[in-house]
Amino acid sequence: MKFSTINDILGNNFRIRNLILPHNHRRDFPLVDNKVKTSQLALANNIPTPNTLLHIRFHGEVRGAITQLREFKNGFVVKPGRGSQGGGILIVKAVVEHGGSPLFITSKEDMTEYRFRHYISGILSGLYSLDNQADEAIIQELIINSPNISSISPLGVPDIRIIVFQGFPIMAMLRIPTNVSGGKGNLHLGAVGCGLDLKTGLIFHSIQFDREVTNHPDTRLKLKGFQIENWSTVLSLSAKASLLARIGYLGVDIVIDKSRGPLLLEMNARPGLSIQLANNRGLKPLLKKIISDAPLNLSPNEKIPWALENL
């Protein structure tokens, strides 16, 4: 294993000044910030992504939307179009009829139609959006863990975060929701972050709250050595997504669905720094290597082997 020194670690100021500002152009941000746009773009380019069931733009559409959503008995996910850090995401596990009106069974609580409608209004009013401006709500199909993934993350759907720099995947981690994180995949809320070996998709290091853990805090399952299925598909998905997004320093989030396999969940133009802790190594040497050594004219398909070979 490689050892890091303090100079290898990517800090927030360096990230903003030397990565995000020069490599990520503001005009390209909406494409990744807005889940609706990301989803449409992915669909248009044959990149598998969770299906969008509904798309609510205005308060007036909420009532009609709920009538439709009543029919999705097997559940769905409600997301703010421009949410940040997983804020505002509501997982509806099932819809049941209760005395003539629907009851939405969510991961947090059971919501009446009235309560559920209020929740969506909150999203539209911009309660969870990046800039507190009026937002849209997007309803997507529920992702169901494959049995393999389920064995390591029984509490919820984990996602794979891959940092893609100029088209080269350079670092990856798996984010496993825990009880502490409230079923969310956010590391600062207490989700477990597992460093993934870029070549094999094997977990080799894990953290919770920025400090090393060896077992899942809820299930006590050993994390190290776990293998992500379809790893090569995951990698190529991340490279393809970054090509579409035109964002130089990008975080790509991928989930693995039981029936559909790896799906592009969303992208992030300001990926966080904790991935370094999960991988137990700093990002800087990898970025430097890409800048100094990476051949310029590689096709997207050639970038992955180069990255695996050289990083």
Added chain:
Amino acid sequence: MNMRALYLGVFFVITPIVIVTYKVFVLDMPFLPLKSTDTWNYEVQIKKSAVKRLKNSLQDELFLPVPPSADYQTVKSYKISPNPELTSVYRKKDKYLAISKENVIINGDIKAAAIITRTDARKTQKDKLSKSERKAYLDISWVDEQGFEDLSKLNESLVSPRESIKDKINKISYFITDEFVLTPGDSNFSDVVRLFSGNSLDQARLFTALLRLNKIPSRISFGTFITDTSNKKDVRHIRAFLNEVYINGSWKLFSSEFKDLDSPPDNFLLIQRDIDQNLTLLASRDVYKITVRPNQTVFYDSREAVENIVNQNNVLPVISLYTLPLPLQKVFYTLLLIPIGTLVLCFFRNIVGITTFGVFTPILLSLFFLETSLLVGFILATIVGLFGVALHYSLNRLYLLAVPRLSIVLTFVVIIYIVVALISEQLGLVEMAASVISAFPIVIITIFTERFVIKLQEEGIKNTTKAFLGTVTVAICSFLIFSIEALGLAVFNHPELLMITIGLNIFIGTYSGFRLTEFFRFKDLYINR
């Protein structure tokens, strides 16, 4: 580091320093504005023992030397204790307060207090003299024969009859200022005339006598010069007799203590005009105990001083905020602090790595603290914050849309202000009541209460507390920096100093090293291997 940014940053830091250095050392402008007290608490006390002693020797009334309103000063209020019947205290000819002899109560101290504001005299009050008044102000019958003879000789040596009134006054006043030697103790007036020496009253008498001899109406007045305000409880001041001269239809003050002969300096308070010959006991400390205390201090950089410097040195007009009207100056004083606050904020966010609620919330909070006081501001902010949270939860059940809900919270906050203001006024907490007026920044904080609650629900107590403590830390730090009066005054005096904050922001903005908190966050990556 980016060289262009480096040069620009250095430019922005160096330029204002050069400009200010030039202003201070070459143009001789003050770095900090001069401070001046514009409102004074004046108090005169006659001890019970003195009252007794006086009453026997009084002719018909007891004089209370309480400053009158004049061109240079305004008496805002005065009160006399023990409070005798209103009719028994009167202001005689708008000159001094007096209590008639029969109304003087012997069984206690007599006190008179007044609040006086010093103003710049823009207009001089016209005062028409009647024939009899004119005669009285030309009267020199009190000078004895020997004195009169000496006086006439002195006058001949000083002025010639053909000179203009103005020249005569100038010559006499220069003579008094330059030649007269102040000595303690009483002396015979003819000695005063011969020796050019005596006490303050003698000096004033000599001046008056010389003027009256030249048929210029004049009178003796009484005032005090505040010399040392460093000890606020015991401000030193020197009582002095001085002269008023009737020129061009109005009375003008003259004193050898004045820098500009005919305009009183800022540290002078006029206490009594037109002193009767028998009022010599004003000079005596054991009868009238006069104390003066500063009430309110303002800073000023006299506009003329700046204009003079511009004229003398032929430089381009210097930008001075003092040319603005006073209320606007106050606004700018606060406004100029904001860039300093944001600099502090940048430092904490990008160098230290502290998270705060919203970007500018801490600055708003610290401005609010500055307007009130740390304690009062904190209490009020806490009340509003707690109330906002409570209201949020109780409104939650109504499932209201976000913006109307926010307006409801805001409305309630305004109602809280009314309640707090009324209650604190009732309880006599004047400071608290007054602070509510400047409560506007806190209204904005209500909006952040909403975000606080959402963060609390989404991210839990730990992360919310972190951001909350960060916000308070930054707010208190910038409050402490705002409290350095010299800093605010320096920027107000030399607004170009703000360029320094631009330069420093460029430096912070180009910093791509670690934030201090990251050393802790990533410590597992570089320690214990």
